[in-house]
Amino acid sequence: MKILGIDLGTTNSALAMGDDDGARAVSIAQVVGPGEVAERPTLPSFLLLPSDVEVAPAQLALPWSGPLRYAVGAFARDRGAELPHRLVSSAKSWLCNPSIDRTSQVLPFSGAQREVEFDGERVSPVNASARYLAHLRAAWDDANPDDPAEEQDVLVTVPASFDAVARELTVVAAREAGFAKVTLLEEPQAAFYAYLAARGERWRDDLKPGDVVLVCDIGGGTTDFSLIEVADDGGSLALERIAVGDHILLGGDNMDLALAAIVQRDLGKPIDTMQQRALVHSCRRAKETLLEDNAPEKLPIAILGRGSKLIGGTLRGEVTRAAAEAMLVDGFFPVVGADARTERRRAGGLREMGLPYAHDPAITRHLAEFLGRFERMPTAVLFNGGVMKADKLRTRIVELLRTWCGRDVRVLAGADLDLAVALGAAHYGRVRRGKGVRIRGGTARAYYIGIESAMPAIPGFAAPVKALCVAPQGLEEGSTVELPDDELGLVVGETAMFRFFAAATRKQDTAGTLVDADIEGLAELDPVEKQVDDPDRKPGELVPVRLEAHVTELGTLELWCVARDNRGRWKLEYSVRERS
């Protein structure tokens, strides 16, 4: 059996294959132009749902499918820029956005206008993710008919910041895509596994007990931080993931857009959608070139004429190194103190629903806040994500870390920044088979359910809610915790619903700990619920239960209500309906 490592990314997905000999990236066949199918190293995570007059189904045919009404990948992204009302992007960020029902058909998202009649197809965030996974599966099967993907060991990476609900939804999407069983792995851990695989046994020379490695993963749309600690475990080195950050919707795309805005302003001429897209592409290149060490003073940028007259209509602009550094290095990575915290803009009374983009564009402030919250400083850093290709951005982060820590911070030489996560996932599959060291850490958060405390009703005040810890932080896969007996009951025939909370910074809480729900560090997730039906019991009967939390081998969290008389057990479901 082979191992398939899938990096289900916000803007790009990648696939790697692992076997006894190691892991390697697998290129992915996809529609790259009208009626053209070719292999590309990654699959852009875009879904295009065009009408027949916008793109003919024959132009979207895949070798294994025949004509299609939708496309995922490079052509979906490129053509979709001209048809934004038909394009689903950042489906993964929607997957962890509790302001919408993740299983209802809301994408392509049209904000406040979504009640307006729409003639096209819409899909749910879960379904969009399922289609990317289904494409990867079909592309693999087409190229490897003797080793169908569903018979392999499949690992899918998720952001470390994904909570129990978003993880569960990822598994649902995988199931919808035809993967009966997938195992989840956190992306920063995957990047670290890729580093371990690339270094072989030499990583033991790089790291010593006491080292703390910051995995700094800045991709196209998201930024993700994790800390991994190196410990001494009876003479050999052990690795433990000790902290994960929040899901920050801020990445390279924001930087390219910011740079494009400068160039466009200097052009002084309006440009259309397609020229805008070409400009953003040029700016991405400019970003990478101008932020290299030994970068040129300035880089000319040409926006070719829009019509068939190419040279006559070409607009010329340029980006200077100074402007790029001011905007990108100082704008997105400003020099701040270790005590810096992100600036939160207060939400207006009426806010259009959408993705919760980060208000503060300063990634270094997000980083300072992350390290401050866990009160740990790294001794080494591992970079991942396309943005980190830029020398000057890496340098800025390393310099800041040195200032904050008061000592040098080593940079670990990682694998390919775009493919590391998929490769690392494939390597992790090998580790699970006993080949190599495993990062411990378990669940990154502690989980709580809300319990209304029994107290006399006071008019105008809601009964205070206590949060009962049901799953402490650090639960390993396959483990189960039982809560000490308490006075919980389910009513037969009724839907029991519990408010559900998570905390990333409360390591001290154990199963059964009761805290105030409005305590610092607790974030409310979607509620959990269960309709209890039991033919052996009378409707309305109160069944005393105790709670049980189980972390599955796949890496998802299950909450069970077990009848104290041992006559039944009910699994609480995550309710992903829209909340007001």
Next chain:
Amino acid sequence: MAIGLAFSCFFRLLVGKKLPKEAAAYLPDEVKVKALPEKVIVEKIVEKEKKIEAPRQNAAALHKDGALAFLALLQREGRLVDFLRESLDDHQDADIGVAARDVHRGCKKVLDQHLSFEPVMPGEEDTKVSVPKGFDPAEVRLIGEAKGEPPYRGTLRHHGWRVVDAKLPTLAEGVDRSVIAPAEVEV
């Protein structure tokens, strides 16, 4: 009637003239077709040719589709057709240069993505090389008079290019490849 026709045919054949129309009815079946009115003949022949030539025409059409699809790729990524179709007479070299950079970048990306190249003959250009015995004239083009048997000594003027790996897009059926670039209408 038949006797008159027979004599008419006899003498016409004798002096090398064409037979009268009426004679067509007496031709053997397999020849008869040719005596049918002109329009029908053309159609019949074309139909027959189609049947026989079908595979070869298909291959030619596929080659054409492949070439056009590659051109479409160069146009889409590098605007190559726009560039070549535009007159350079009215533009300054600097303006042409600015546009050419983008055309070059786009077309190079297409080459890089789909083809990998290597020199046919390794070695520095403008240095002496030896053309071995049994070389393939399709690989090495000799310039000037080669005397005697190979190996030949000569100066490498161009190392040549060989495509070692071509990963060209697979083409879906039912797509009109003659449209290199669709008209674009903003609505």
